[in-house]
Structure formats: C-alpha cells, structure tokens
Amino acid sequence: MKRFKLISLFLFISLALFASEAKVGEAAPNFTLKDSNGNEHSLADFKGKYVVLEWINYDCPFVKKHYESGNMQMLQEKYTAKDVVWLTICSSVPGKQGNFENEEINKRSSDHKAKFTAYLIDDTGATGKAYGAKTTPHMYVITPKGVLEYAGGIDDIPSADQDDIAKATNYVAKALDELMSGKEVEVKTSKPYGCSVKY
Amino acid sequence: MKILKIAAFTALFAILNINAQSVRTDYVESELISEVQSIQPGTPFWLALRLKMDEHWHTYWLNAGDAGLQTKIEWKLPEGFTASKIHWPYPEKIYLEDLANFGYEGEVFLLTKITPPNEINSKEVQIFAEASWLVCKIECLPGEAEHLITIPVKSDTPQPIQKWQQAFADTRFNLPLLNSDWKITSVKNESGVSINILSPDQSAIVEKIEFFPYEGSIFQNAVDQKFSKKSDGYILTIPFDDFKVTDPDSLKGILVSSYGWRGENSEKALEVIIPFGEQISPGLKNNSTIWMALIFAFIGGMILNLMPCVLPVLSIKIMGFVQQSGEDKKKIINHGLMFTVGVLISFWILAGALLGLRAGGEELGWGFQLQSPAFIIILSVFLFLFALNLFGVFEIGTSLMSIGSKSSNKSGSFGAFMSGVTATVVATPCTAPFMGTALGFAIVQPPIVTMIIFTSLALGMAFPYLLLTIFPAWLKFLPKPGAWMETLKQFMGFPLVATVIWLVWVLGLQTGSDGVASLLMTLLLASLGVWIYGKWGTFNNKNSVKILSRIVTVVLIIAGLFFGISTTASSFNNYNTITNNTSGVQWEKFSQVRVDELRAEGRSIFIDFTAAWCLTCQVNERAAINKSEVIAKLNEKNVVALKADWTSRDDEITKALAKFGRNSVPLYVIYSENLSEPLILPEILTTGIVLEALEKIN
Secondary structure, three states, X not given: OHHHHHHHHXXXXXXXXXXXXXXXXXXXXXXXXXXXXXXXXXXHHHOOOOEEEEEOOOOOHHHHHHHHOOXXXXXXXXXXXXXXXXXXXXXXXXXXXXXXXXXXXXXXXXXXXXXXXXXXXXXXXXXXXXXXXXXXXXXXXXXXXXEEEEEEOOEOOOOOOHHHOOOOOEHHHXXXXXXXXXXXXXXXXXXXXXXXXXX | OHHHHHHHHHHHOOOOOOOOOOEEEOOEEEEEEEOEOOEOOOOOEEEEEEEXXXXXXEEEEEEEEOOOOEOEEEXXXXXXXXXXXXXXXXXXXXXXXXXXXXXEEOEEEEEEEEEOOOOOOOOEEEEEEEEEXXXXXXXEEEEEEEEEEEEEEOOOXXXXXXXXXXXXXXXXXXXXXXXXXXXXXXXXXXXXXXXXXXXXXOOOOOOOEEEEEOOOOOEOOOOOOEEEEEOOEEEEEEEEOOOOOOOOOEEEEEEEEOOOEOEXXXXXXXXXXXXXXXXXXXXXXXXXXXXXXXXXXXXXXXXXXXXXXXXXXXXXXXXXXXXXXXXXXXXXXXXXXHHHHHHHHHHHHHHHHHHHHHHOOOOOOOOHHHHOHHHHHHHHHHHHHHHXXXXXXXXXXXXXXXXXXXXXXXXXXXXXXXXHHHHHHHHOOOOOOOHHHHHHHHHOOOHHHHHHHHHHHHHHHHHHHHHHHHOHHXXXXXXXXXXXXXXXXXXXXXXXXXXXXXXXXXXXXXXXXXXXXXXXXXXXXXXXXXXXXXXXXXXXXXXXXXXXXXXXXXXXXXXXHHHHHHHHHHHOOOOOOOOOOXXXXXEEEOOHHHHHHHHHOOOEEXXXXXXXXXXXXXXXXXXXXXXXHHHHHHHHOOEEEEEEEOOOOOHHHHHHHHHOOOOOOOEEEEEOOOOOOOEEEXXXXXXXXXXXXXXXXX
C-alpha cells in the first residue's frame, strides 16, 4: 500500500512536470527571453497587442518548407504591418540541431528576409515546455488581453512539400483574421506537425 | 499526365521485371516487393513497401506521435485494380527527451492489398508506387522514391516468392488483431481515459500494455501510461493532451501487450474501436455509470412486463389481481411482496448461475438458459401443466377458486411467490430496451455490482405489480369476482399452450424433429401424470388411492422429463440451427472471418444477431427487416446480410456480441467503409429505422 502511494505520487509529479501551463482560452504564461541581438523581451511587455509565437529550427525540413517558399515571411510581414507582435522562438538546447550562435541566427534570418519582431532564444527549453511546444513549426496566437486563443499547426496539410501550402488552410492567419473582425476563433487547436523540438 | 509518367517509367524499368530494384535515399533504402510470383485475375494479392533505415533512424506509423509524419504511398495501378490502405504493423514508442514518436527503426514492411479485376487482358501488369516519408534520428529529412514492379499474369494459383515469405509472415504477425477473447471497455473523464482490460485467462501474466491512438493530438504521448493490475485484469490510464484537438467519443487505436492477445507469445497488437462507456449508454460519465446502470436496469425491468415473452405471465397476473380484489388489504400487500420476493430470488439465482458459469470460463449471455434443450423441456412441461391446471384437468391445493378458505392465506402467498418465479423464467428470452446496455455493463463488473444490477432489474419488473397491491383501490376498474372467472381461467390456459408451441419450435431448431417428438412425448407422460392426480389424487378419494396416484404422478412426470432430456442431449449440437424463417433477404451465415474479409473488401455489412427463442428478434425480422423495401435497399446498396444465430451455444457469436458491450440479442449492426464506426440499431426496429440506417451508407 505504501509502495502504491509512492508510485502514485511519483506519477503525479511526473505528470505535473510534463503538463504544460498554457491552455487555450486562458491567460498565456509569461516568459522573459533574450533575442538574437541580446535584448530582453517579456510577453507582458506586449499587453494590448496581438502576439504570435512561432517555434523555429532553421534546419528542420518543415521549417524550410515555410521559409524557402516565403510563406512564413509573408505571414510575418502581413500581420506585423497590422501591429501584431511576431515572436519566433527557438527551444533547441545547446549542442542540438537548431541551436546557433547569434551571428549565425542573424545571418540566416536576413538571408531568409525574415520579418518577425524578434528571434528569442529559449536554450533551457523552459518556455517551450510551458507552452507544450512539440514541433517546429508550432504556432500560438495570443490576444491583446493576453489570452491564448490558438495552439497547433501552421496549417491543415501536414507535409514537407511546398506545393501543399497553396492548398492548405492557414490556421494562424484564420485565427488572427477572426479575432480582428471580432469573431470567435473557429479552430482553436490543431495537430502541430513538423520535426520534434530539440529539447 | 499520369499515363505519361507511367509510360516513362515503364520504358525506364522495362528490364526490371518482378525483382524491382531498391532505391537508396538519405538514410533509407526502399523497395516495392510483391508477395507472389504471378497474379491471378480476381484474386487479391499483397505488396509491401520495404523501408530499411540506417541505424538510429526511424520512419513513422500512421499516427506519428508528437512530431514526424506518416509514410505515404500513392499508387498508379492498371485499370480495374484497387489498392487498400496501408496495413501498418504495430509501432514502437521512440522517445526524444520530453516527446515521444510512434514509428519504426531498422526494417519495416508496409503492406497493401491489391485487388485485380476479374479479367486481365495482358500477360503482365505494371504497378507504380510513389512513396514518401520522413526519416528522423534527432534531425529529420523527408524522403521519397518511385517504384515500379512488373508482375506476370497467370491463370494458376499465385505462388509466393520464397525470399520474402518470412518477411510477409512476420509482418502479418505484427498487424493488429481485430478481435480477441479479452474484454475491453473504456471510460472517459475530464483528464483522460481509462481502459479496462479483462483477461479471459487467469494464467496470463502481462507485464505491460500500451495504447497507441490512431489520431494524434488527443492524448499525451510521452507520459508513461499508468498500467496496473486488478483482480480480473488490468487498467490502463492515459491523460489527454493539453491541446487536444477534438473531444473523442470513442477510443480508437491499438493496444500492444507484452503477453499476446491469443495466448502467450501470440500476436501482440489488438485493434480497439470502442465508444466510451458504451456498456452503459452514450454520454454517461464514469462516476455515475453504476447509478445509471441501476436506473436503466430498473426501467428495463418495468418494460420487460410488456415484452411479448412475458405476455403469458401477464395473463396469470391478471388472474391474481382479480382474485385479490376480493381480499383484504394486508393479504394483497403480502401477495405483492411475495411476488417481488419470487422475482428477486429467481433473478439472484440467474445472476449467480451466470457468474458461476462465467467464472468457469463459459461464454454466456442473457437468455442463455434457452440455449439448453434441457431447460426448454423443463419450461415446456411447467407451462403445459400450468395450462392443464387452468383447463381444470387437475386442481392443486392453491386452487384459484379457493378464495376465502382458511388455508388460502398461506398457499396464496406461495402462489404469488411462484408467479414471480414464473414471470422471471419466461422473461429471460426477452431483452427490453435499456436492459441490454445495463446487462452488458453488469456482466463486465465485479460480481457484487452484477448482483446489485440484477436486483435493480428484478425490482423494476416487480414494481408495477407491487404498486398495484399497495394501492388496491386502483384495482377497482377490474370486474368483481364471479362465475365468469372460471371461464376466464380456462381461457388463460390457451396463451400458455401457445407459449409451449413456441418452445417446441425453438427446440425443433436446436435438435430437429427427433427432439420435438421427445418433447411431445415428455408432455404426454407429464399430462397423463397430472390427469391421474386430478382423477384419483384429490382429497375426496381413499387415502391409499390418493397416495398411490400421487406416486404414479410424480414417477410419470420425472420419467417424462428424464426421457425428454436424455434423448435430446444426443441430437443436440449436430444440428444446423440457421433459422430459415425469413425468405427474401439473402442471409449468409455469420463468422468473424467473413466480417473481416468483407470489411477488407470494403463491402457494407448488415449483421442480425438473433435467436429463435428471442421473440423480439422474430418480430423485428418479420415486421421490419423482411420487407420488400428493405430487401430492395440492401440490394441497391450492395450490402451483405449476415445472420448470427445464437439459438444454440456459439462462443464466436457471444464474443462478437461482447465486442459491442452486449451479451444479449437482438443486436443489429451495420458496417460500411464510409462510417468511422459501426452503426448500431435500436432493439425494437421499424422498417423506417432500417431504411434510414441503410441510407447512411454508400
């Protein structure tokens, strides 16, 4: 009996560790991270604005799909122009794929003509785990009130094929458009697809 | 464009023939292989996409888990050929820090069944497949390869290619089974689901069972699924993903057991597609399930009074009411209580027998007694003698006419008790609505819960009767006692004889005409016995005559029963029990193999779980199924009708019923490729319900 209790406790703790804090329809967990230029950003700084979180790993074929086709940059440009804050976050821990020196990040970002607000470095993986980020890309949309309204894939065709982008429904754009026109977000969660986040 | 592409490949690989070449891409060697050396028109055959990954690299299952992507094959087949979906062997869980993926390391064969048309005009056919996958170690790379194989067409039976025989056999062994003896149910709550896995075999020592869901982003993949043993099986608990994309209404996926689902070291994977808490009723939550089962059992018990098999007993009860309306209140309430006790005790005996036999490993369900010829014989004799008693062939001490006599208080109670027993006994072939689900639930519960549910069922059945005895004022609508009662009493014998005729018919289906003759012989001996009792055994005869005639009566009844049971036992089980009472619908005999086969072919199936002794089933067949509109619709939709006849013991059918959380007939199930889950029709059918259901399939 004692052993059973111990095991239960252990399971409970491990469950709690795995469970992310972020929940759709609730306040998005705050975080403070440095960007690739050494500046600190907190989610709390952006109260009053829509925020998009994008998990990234430049070497992942699914990230390549959306950057080499220009799809991600197009989204970043379109929505930052509408005053949306676009935070691209890398949770690759040191030594794992996707973890780069700042110089390399900035080089790759400018090569891609990326239009995000900032590229944040989460090299402990803490923020990624708080949000339950599983794949690159993995997308989140947060309202000006700080409520998480969308979590999931970038679109509805899970593939690494650029040709599929035109055929797919982009969930991030859909959620932002719906929120901005005062509507309820129709698809609040979807299955994210891509490479695993390199924790 | 398609044709051009195929043509181009045909030209390129024309020399290749059946030994198509493997293609090497990043970290993966891929190849399309055929199981057979040649194909025969109309005979399905299997192809495999062989993927051999470099060390530490993996490709993915149909649900990739937290990340990754399933392998895909796009077929370009000659005209008239069709390809099935991929038959996936079970995957392994591949952990990457806090994430878990479902996939394959090493080498995997993804099987596809190809069905050629009945006529092929060429000497060989070419099959082209475009395979694409994602291969990952920690990093990931998408890969793709185009494969073409040419297979000769011959009229003789295809021969396997020896080189790959073992690989195909091993892969098949790793495909999920579609059913097993294990009983699996699942309940959903806020935080996740728990799966109840009941072992049919106490010696099975299962170290681990893991669930792999077919759909992603519903469950957490990386947590250790909590697996624990309980007295009669195992429990597996799986938490939901924090961002679950849908709220599932059924559990869909495979269970992988370290032990094997058909005995030790047998197949490890089992497909489970079970609605949550189906054993109760859709939409019920875990904590309330037992309460809901109790309520359903109670309502079911009440409705049972209205079922066709209880009708003859209703007539007995009406007699009782009439009799009581002349008595005082206390006695009437006493009768009501005795009736309730009679029902209760019978249900407890029934539940006890069911539990006892199940513990002994028997596959039994509600109405199981009627699968036993011996039971049918005993019941027939009981009802027939009752009818003779009503006709006045003999009178026993508890005569219905002895109202007001001093002994009637005691014997009247006994009569009420016995009519409770009778009501239960004849009610067993019926499954009322609500009852099926409650009983199905009861049967997979611990014995104490099973007993409580049966108790609730019994109380439900006795309730209306008890209510009337507590408020006898409600009986005033019944006419006053008088001479007409004797006429009514005699008339009531006829419904009983009708019931006996039906039982004779049931026995005839189980044992043929020999069994019928034996039963009629038994009835003859027993009726002769009670006639002698009626003539010489009553109190106005001399004591010696009385005693002798009573002995003769008992001997005749016992001899009759002995004769009937012993002669039918030999003819039982060798007899074909298909009930041929429905001309029109082209029934095929049910077997799980046939169902799997038809499903693999993508055919729609209508299954009628029935039994000759199930009156509801018979009524449904005549009134709702065997109608020209239904037959036309079945033909139009190209549906195969399967009849699962449970008249006699049949473990396969019992298991099939259990798959739907049932242990009683009727049950009507429709499978169709365009339905994600089999459609279950209500227990009471109308032509409209059947047509509407058939309308939902392609």
